[in-house]
Amino acid sequence: GFAGNTIPIVAGSALLALRALEEDTKANGKITITRGDNPWVDKIYTLMDKVDEFIPTPERDTDKSFLMAIEDVFSITGRGTVATGRVERGSVKVGETIELVGLGNTRTTTVTGLEMFQKTLDESVAGDNVGVLLRGVQKTDIERGMVIAKPGTITPHTKFESQVYVLKKEEGGRHTPFFCGYQPQFYVRTT
Template sequence: MASMTMAAASKALLPSSFPTSSSSSSPSSSKPKTLRFLSSSRSLAAGTNTSSVINLVPNRSQNWAAKRGGVLVVRAARGKFERKKPHLNIGTIGHVDHGKTTLTAALTMALASLGNSAPKKYDEIDAAPEERARGRGTVATGRVERGTVKVGETVDIVGLRPTRNTTVTGVEMFQKILDEALAGDNVGLLLRGMQKADIQRGMVLAKPGTITPHTKFAAIVYVLKKEEGGRHSPFFAGYRPQFYMRTTDVTGKVTSIMNDKDEESKMVMPGDRVKMIVELIMPIACEQGMRFAIREGGKTVGAGVIQSIIE
């Protein structure tokens, strides 16, 4: 509720059609006229800028204070913002299924009982625009290869795309919540701020800086025989099979082939054990000693282990 003091200049601001004591009974004043006042609480003086105004429709039955140079009270459409009471932002902290939404719903019910706000149901809180915009993250599933992972830890997402950083906000195994996952566990990790499109099969989650993506390496490879389900014919340098690394297939090119004596070879026969240089078309999180399979046409034709990383 704002108030405006009408000084001696109030008459100069009144339009000629504004009803006065002598004209209030005339037929021409039967229709209400629009009066424009400044939306301000300071005194009005002659020459005041009237660009920001509140439109008022005067009532003939009212005894207008403006007419007598008194105080005009303007009632705004919205309530006045009071600064007399402290304003608190209440936040609940915890990871997945720790009861954050339940606690928030209880707080809204308690406040509603005091008449200060409307209660919110459990499902209304999770469906709030802020929650939909923020999201809870994306769950990535896989096996813990080594080490441990805990809720709240920061991890790198490595491979296939530029490395990204995120935080683990939840750990689950067999639909049960864990505080920590150990090596060998098949778990689902809730990753903060990640979308489904940000995660691809074959990516690796690791402690920041412990593993990096590479596209070129030297490897020792055994080529399966025909009797072992392998190829029926030899292959040469330039061969482009699929390299199955951890959980994904990546196309790669065999750029060079060497025998056990590190002598360059032009051809690899089924059953041979050779050293080869491989160049992948996409970066993969790999390291020395990591094993992989060579696939062609949906079947495995060889197996190898990375001997050294080139780039």
Template sequence: MTIAVSHVEYQTEKRHYAHIDCPGHADFVKNMITGAAQMDGAILVVSAADGPMPQTREHILLARQVGVPALVVFLNKVDLVDDPELLDLVEMEIRELLTKYGFPGDDIPIVRGASKPAYDSPADPEANKCIADLLDAVDSYIPEPERELDKPFLMAIEDVFSIEGRGTVATGRIERGVVNVGDEVEIVGLKEKADKTTVTGVEMFKKVLDSGQAGDNVGCLLRGINREAIERGQVLAKPGTIKPHMKFECEVYVL
């Protein structure tokens, strides 16, 4: 069971994906918001044996609220359902739910399959066909995102940790622009004055990079910054390009 948001990467014939695994359990729906806010598209996993759960509705609504542009549905555990008509009913319920919350329910691909046999038998083509079908649906249905590479660097900080002997690392998804090793950046937010620092390293999925760009989930190693001086809720930005505000208009959804 997923509790916190986690990140993995994989490759299809058409694309390279940074996949954010979000919690599905009702007790951890709030943690899903962190991942959903970073998504260019989403795979909604629904159990064929249970049908849409209350948290499924929460996930669809939150995806709409944070602006996830497109969804693909994976109807999981179909091996536990013997009645084809029951599968059709579950699929119909999912489509109605998607439509209710503003997604094109009639058009969204719903791929039927069973993840456990695929996980247990990775070399079995038949067991893994549903996974291949799912990735094909994601490749074809989720639009290619437009990256704002020409704008000033901005990254919302998702997490912070220390590496002994090296310094403090801030992780997150780059919203816009490019950051290079050696670039000066500002830590903005939650305090009156921004702190300046230099990016001394960039990593993505345990690979050392010379730079990161819009859409990448990276960790930035920051020079001379203590772990206590930076936190989630702040942003890294090109110096002088962003100003924090004390008042703003927003929509609030109370869980």
């Protein structure tokens, strides 16, 4: 599966590029190196050009209603409860009303804050890994496996019908048989 004849290889040294930038900063008080000034820095520019050229920008599903699976929950002293996860589709803004769906009754609340990589946001869109600060929600009220959604767009289900293929031992699957009364666990929208 490796297309060695078409994938570009860029030889360079990040260490030597970094040293050149550090020396430039010491000499000038800031970075003044631009393309063409240093061969090692130029290699980094070339590498990033090739990354931009050969790796497509992922499509973000922003046209649909907001949906985010909850991966973890934190309680922040003085602020409240934060649910984290990756926004699967749509967008959400601070001040918007959302629903907490799954594992019990659906609950409506308001987004009072959004944070991604220690930066406060006004809006989060599909593809973002974000922390959502929720008004009036206790940490014990929500857990991994629930979802946050635009009100009225999804409904929870406690039963479903499916076909399941169980991997054989040779395929990296089960080594023992299923016994009567076996209750499998399914994890959906979790990482």
